[in-house]
């Protein structure tokens with residue numbers, strides 16, 4: 001599939017002599033060395049990436065790492081020194097002012113860190129700004145602005161002024177302004193950075209909720225790794241103007257590319273990053289009505305070194321049996337019917353349940369069933385796998401066979 | 417003692433004389449005369465209007481404007497001050513001065529605001545304009561009365577032209593300042609949504625700079641008032657002339673009366689224009705809203721709500 005936005009080898013060097021800085025970069029000099037020697041500031045160096053339609057691409061980095069500069073090259077607010085930025089057929093980095101304006105009016109809008117609402121315009125007029133610039137009539141402008149405000153839950157404030165609203169509400173107006181022209185791409189430069197943590201959480205949830213409906217292509221800038229991991233379909237970690245790693249949340253947390261990323265990832269909430277599918281193993285099951293089911297179950301548990309096993313009935317999860325109870329029932333009392341010892345109250349989760357919601361289920365001591373959309377058993381999670389993944393220990397021991405790792409990565413693939 | 421003057425003497429006065437007399441006047445006099453035409457027209461119209469308007473109607477009108485813009489106190493002051501001016505027998509002179517002031521300020525705005533906008537948008541223009549403004553503000557106004565008389569003659573209009581030159585700098589400076597001080601992220605936002613330069617100016621920069629521009633207009637107005645007496649030197653009439661002739665004839669009474677008239681007029685105009693700039697400190701109203709609010713009915717407190725509802 002063709003990407004919605006393609007960035008190729010973009011550089012931004014602030015100063016009169018970018019070629020000197022480029023020489024410096026070729027000699028692997030650091031940003032600071034280059035500044036000391038040539039007086040040029042490297043804002044962005046050799047950044048390339050693709051963003052597909054409907055994806056949230058998050059750029060994460062510390063302050064000064066070049067995030068704002070990069071995101072401003074994407075709509076031409078800062079023209080890159082070198083490189084290409086392709087939105088459909090237009091190369092934003094090398095097109096006429098006229099063309100660039102057209103792209104901004106029709107395809108790409110922006111939400112700013114400090115909201116940047118126009119204080120002399122009402123909330124509705126702010127939301128309608130892009131439409132007014134496009135030359136839409138007053139009535140349709142107002143209707144669309146109200147619809148956009150409705151989406152962010154602020155229609156009631158349409159005729160207030162921005163300074164009468166709280167920070168969170170102001171940023172909703174910022175978002176409504178960005179959405180009102182129905183652009184394909186939304187640039188968000190630390191949009192929640194100026195909000196209190198509680199409001200920030202709320203806005204993150206709301207963005208995800210909106211995105212389910214709107215399916216915009218979003219470039220989201222943040223300095224907060226937890227935010228990046230929560231929102232990003234793909235995440236780029238930026239340092240000194242360069243991408244040090246690009247990947248999904250789980251890839252980055254599981255395999256940090258270098259010490260810099262590892263230091264970031266060290267203290268994040270792994271429970272929110274990883275989901276059930278990540279630690280699930282391919283289920284080993286017995287059929288409820290099978291002949292010699294009890295013996296077979298015992299054999300399987302011995303073979304795989306398990307002390308509990310799931311029992312299915314056709315496609316349905318019937319329950320689980322534990323080795324202890326089954327062994328007692330079968331050997332001492334001679335009964336071979338599984339349903340006698342079947343535990344039907346089993347912990348069941350779905351594939352995308354985050355790990356931090358599995359604590360409760362895992363503490364029961366039974367393996368957790370992972371059900372797919374139709375309620376079939378898609379995987380099983382051993383309780384200790386949850387805890388070892390949360391503590392950041394290598395997960396190889398929890399996933400003993402290559403077979404099973406494959407299964408779980410196949411599941412990950414399906415999710416995307 | 418030896419001094420540089422023993423070695424070289426520069427006949428600067430002769431040079432200037434010959435520049436103005438032999439170059440500017442013969443070559444450009446028609447041009448300068450043509451420049452007067454719009455000023456003459458506006459002044460003639462305003463002067464006729466204010467002299468035609470009955471005193472009571474004018475007083476009622478200005479009091480209403482003062483009330484709507486600056487509140488009750490200023491309105492009461494306006495009423496009393498205008499009555500007082502009428503009673504000391506200076507009504508007609510005051511109207512002449514007022515038309516001169518309004519004409520000067522109008523032309524200052526017409527020239528100064530676009531020039532201020534231009535300097536705000538181009539560093540190069542500012543680089544040229546700024547030293548000129550500095551010179552304009554430091555040259556004593558008497559100095560350019562002579563060339564003005566040579567180029568424009570004497571009378572009301574040359575007086576107004578001298579006033580325009582003297583009062584122009586603040587409006588240019590503050591327009592420039594107001595536009596340059598508009599928050600960078602708002603400019604960026606306007607740009608990010610695809611605004612043209614005109615849309616940016618009209619939708620964002622000008623409305624947000626309006627308060628500062630109004631402050632500039634107020635300063636320009638005050639400078640214009642301070643030129644009233646000086647302009648009388650080259651033939652302008654009104655209250656300035658009353659003061660000037662009072663001085664010449666050592667008629668302390670007339671000079672004082674004229675002076676009080678100028679001060680009262682200055683206070684009224686200052687209060688009204690100041691409150692135009694300060695009003696709705698947060699939501700700077702558009703020029704249209706400002707104008708409309710001056711004529712809308714209701715108490716001053718209402719208009720904020722009215723503005724919002726609109």
Ligand SMILES: Nc1ncnc2c1ncn2[C@@H]1O[C@H](COP(=O)(O)OP(=O)(O)O)[C@@H](O)[C@H]1O
Pocket residue numbers: 014041042043061062063064065066067068069070
């Ligand atoms: N207009 C500019 N002129 C010179 N240097 C700049 C300019 N804008 C940004 N920089 C520099 O570029 C680097 C990246 O800045 P920025 O993109 O704002 O980082 P971030 O948004 O990640 O905090 C910084 O070193 C900053 O000092």
Ligand SMILES: [Mg+2]
Pocket residue numbers: 067068069190
């Ligand atoms: Mg930034």
